[in-house]
Amino acid sequence: MLRTEEMLLNMGPQHPSTHGVLRLVIKIDGEMIREVDPVVGYLHRGTEKLAEDLTYTQIIPYTDRLDYVSAMTNNYAVVHATELLMGLEIPERAEYLRMITMELNRVASHLVWVGTYLLDLGAMSPFLYCFKDRETILNLFNELCGARLTYNYMRVGGVKWDAPDGWLQKVEEFVRYMQKELNTYHDLISGNDIFLQRTRGIGIYTKEQALSYALSGSNLRVTGVPWDLRQHQSYSLYHQFQFEIPVGETGDVLDKYHLRMQEIAESLKIVKQVLGVIKEGPIMGKVPKVLRVPEGEVYAGVESPRGELGCHIVSNGKNKPWRLKFRRPSFYNLQILPELLKGENISNLVAILGGIDIILGEVDG
Amino acid sequence: MSDQKKEKKLATEAKAVTNEGVAMSDSVGKEQGAPKSDALSQGATEKGSAKNQPVSKEQGAPKSGTLPREEAKKGSEKSDSVRKEQDAQTSANPLSEQAGEAVTKPQAASVPPKKPTATPRPAVKKPVVEKPLEPSRKQPWLDKFVVRLKELEGSEHLEDAFINRVNHDLPTLVVKGEWWRSLALHLRNHPDCQFHYVQNFSSVDYETHLEVVVHLFSFPHKERLGVRIKVDRTEAKVDSVADIWDAANWNEREAYDLMGITFEGHPDLRRIMLTDQWVGHPLRKDYVPYDEGV
The missing domain is CATH 3.30.460.80 (NADH:ubiquinone oxidoreductase Nqo5 subunit)
Structure with missing residues (x-):
């Protein structure tokens, strides 16, 4: 065996496989990783501090920029917490529109993950398929609210825009198309030998570890914990609809891939059910022009594509929050990375890091 | 869910009272809360008499003129400062302070008063008062x-x-x-x-x-x-x-x-979001940005 020396390797913050501006300081011994120190904060914009000087409606566009791959769920998190504090009734159509957009956004987000993750592993073509289909969703959103990524769509009490004529039909067409298209994805990716060899058996952690690190979303479910806030701490109108919570078996990165593909199918199922029951009606509840949120404290979590996205608001009865804190799932999920990489081969680094599915805008807040 | 919604609604309609319930659990809070709410309910009645009828919250908030609200606010600020001093002395639970404020605000904005002390409409208030007394399921x-x-x-x-x-x-x-x-x-x-x-x-x-x-x-x-x-x-x-x-x-x-x-006892307590050389802690309310160049 060759004698090797320990050396410090810097990865990022400008590295395509870190999906943003994450920096990893890696101590390696030959090809073995001894220690990893993630350095975050390069994208810290102080959203929580800024929010203290903004009215509740003004905060919403800032949330678009946290998890910029699924801005709809971010919008909902802050709006939902505010509505809880105010005790507002939301019109049914508004809730349905919210659910449609959130679930479509989940599909889009998972497609981004599948595409970029395989790009990390060296596969180019799935990326093109994923982004082609994601583009359809972005176009639908563009038609609905005039933005492709930063939607600023939801408001306290409802949503800003009603669905334009024929929009719901387009969504339905897309759902039908996408449900079939998922088979193409499986044909293309799921059986690929290189993909299987790169992902099988790596990045495994136990259920206890996952709970202690407070992982959420697919990262928690992959260990076999059927935990989904949409069902277990039900919000919006999710309790009206049937959907499964897929869980993993082995807990490796390959499992995460299958899990997220199943979640796409479940989201499409939810959208299809919502489209069956949505009726005409108002899209805004009775909300005063100036939102004065009663004094109190609330923490409300919603299931974002990456896990539990929570919003902790302390209000002192003014039109601006006294304190607003986001529980950002990527931030929690990334914490386990040093644990996973210890003793791994350096060639697995990108495969494990990619599997966590982080968005740096959210990690840094 | 319908239960939850009901509770939600209930909670806001009579938030004042629930919060008072919080204060009640602390004897200090109770003592302090009582005189204050009296002072406030006076302000509320003034406004209420101008309107001549109890208004529900939704109607009350936009309609009520700015003037009475400001008056009520001033009142609350005053009594706040008094109570803060008391707090400092008795090292009382600041929760009670919050609760006290919460009592004032909804009252100032909307009229449903929660104590039948000096107000002439006991029949209307009663249901509002009684509902939140139902203990929570938890x-x-x-x-x-x-x-x-x-x-x-x-x-x-x-x-x-x-x-x-x-x-x-x-x-x-x-x-x-x-x-x-x-x-x-x-x-x-x-x-x-x-x-x-x-x-x-x-x-x-x-x-x-x-x-x-x-x-x-x-x-x-x-x-x-x-x-x-x-x-x-x-x-x-x-x-x-x-x-x-x-x-x-x-x-x-x-x-x-x-x-x-x-x-x-934290194993590695370093700054995580900001640079190591940063001065101050931004989420503190008295934070002032430090910039040598300015």
């Missing part, structure tokens, strides 16, 4: 839980335990920082608790003191729990729980970085 659980906590060593640091009605009936504890670590160990390890999962780790600057707010979840018992840990503002120190929950590690670093709370 109340029995919390009562049992508090009895067990009281048996622990250091339980005199438990300042308050109440149900946060707005937040899906979240049982909430308010404790002093000294007790946090042993309480955390109990919550994590005791077979009756098993709060293995940190849902949220937050911190708040209340200007009088700082608070670390932790929301826990127990998978075996399917229970949620909020813990508010009070920390002194000038000497912001509290024991670290990073070895109890791995999730607390980065969160404590974040709270240290942005809120300036030192977690003693």
